[in-house]
Amino acid sequence: MILEALNYAASVPLTPAAFRPHIASSVSLSARARRCAKAWAEHEASSQAQVLETMKTMRERRTAVVLGSGLLRDVPIRALSKAFDTVVLVDLVHLASVRLWLTAKGLRNTRLIHRDLSGFEEAMAGKPIEPLGFLRQVPYLDLVVSANILSQIGVGCRRRLEREGQAERAADIVPGLIAAHLEGLKGLPCRTCLITDVSYRVSDRQGAVLEEDDLLAGVTVPAHSTGWDWPVIPFGEGNGDYQAVHRVIAD
Numbered sequence: 001m002i003l004e005a006l007n008y009a010a011s012v013p014l015t016p017a018a019f020r021p022h023i024a025s026s027v028s029l030s031a032r033a034r035r036c037a038k039a040w041a042e043h044e045a046s047s048q049a050q051v052l053e054t055m056k057t058m059r060e061r062r063t064a065v066v067l068g069s070g071l072l073r074d075v076p077i078r079a080l081s082k083a084f085d086t087v088v089l090v091d092l093v094h095l096a097s098v099r100l101w102l103t104a105k106g107l108r109n110t111r112l113i114h115r116d117l118s119g120f121e122e123a124m125a126g127k128p129i130e131p132l133g134f135l136r137q138v139p140y141l142d143l144v145v146s147a148n149i150l151s152q153i154g155v156g157c158r159r160r161l162e163r164e165g166q167a168e169r170a171a172d173i174v175p176g177l178i179a180a181h182l183e184g185l186k187g188l189p190c191r192t193c194l195i196t197d198v199s200y201r202v203s204d205r206q207g208a209v210l211e212e213d214d215l216l217a218g219v220t221v222p223a224h225s226t227g228w229d230w231p232v233i234p235f236g237e238g239n240g241d242y243q244a245v246h247r248v249i250a251d
Helices: 002-014 017-035 037-056 077-083 096-104 120-124 133-137 150-163 167-186
Strands: 063-067 086-091 110-114 141-147 191-204 209-214 226-233 242-250
Touching: 002 017, 002 096, 017 037, 037 077, 037 141, 037 191, 037 226, 037 242, 063 077, 077 086, 120 150, 120 167, 141 167, 150 167, 150 191, 167 191, 191 226
Parallel strands: 063 086, 063 141, 086 110, 141 191
Antiparallel strands: 191 209, 191 242, 226 242
16 A cells, blocks of 8 residues: 555656546556456566567557557567657556656656547547547657557546436447547558457356456457457455456457
């Protein structure tokens, strides 16, 4: 708890006011990632391997952008930093612990951007949804990685609508946000790498399925070259009597 409190306190002055409400959830995720390090190791390794595989065939390596860079556990950031002139990391929050790690490793060609990648505000205002439109302003863009963020767009949207007393609008809004992210990736004039969980299943120790659902709100699962299971909540985490396993696809 002390480490989490220190990380939170150090992150507040480094984060623009509009994004500070997201610090607590990012700190909580960091703590869970440490507790579940063994269970998450294969997922993180597979995610990094997919990015590295995409990089193999690239001739130009000027600017890379990582959408949903988060804790950098599922991104081969050192390889990206070594291969590209500039690596832009985009997320709601960049914790002080992440910033310190980047500095300690000497990754000076990384740039941190705070940004809401969901398109939620545009959707609520009835405007065209172009959450990745800002990428058209990035010079010499050769690679964009969508790193385990797509499903979180829907989760975050539902939570915001619930807080605002408009939960019934989720069925109309969430599919559009997810589709807009996918269309935005398709429209980029550079190489892209998509890694996302697409569904989940909760089961008990006897193997009985307690809950399962689609994480893309009915949007067709994108074409992909590989996939794997990610035990987001392994047995022993939470109340310990169940596990939640997410299906991840990548291309």
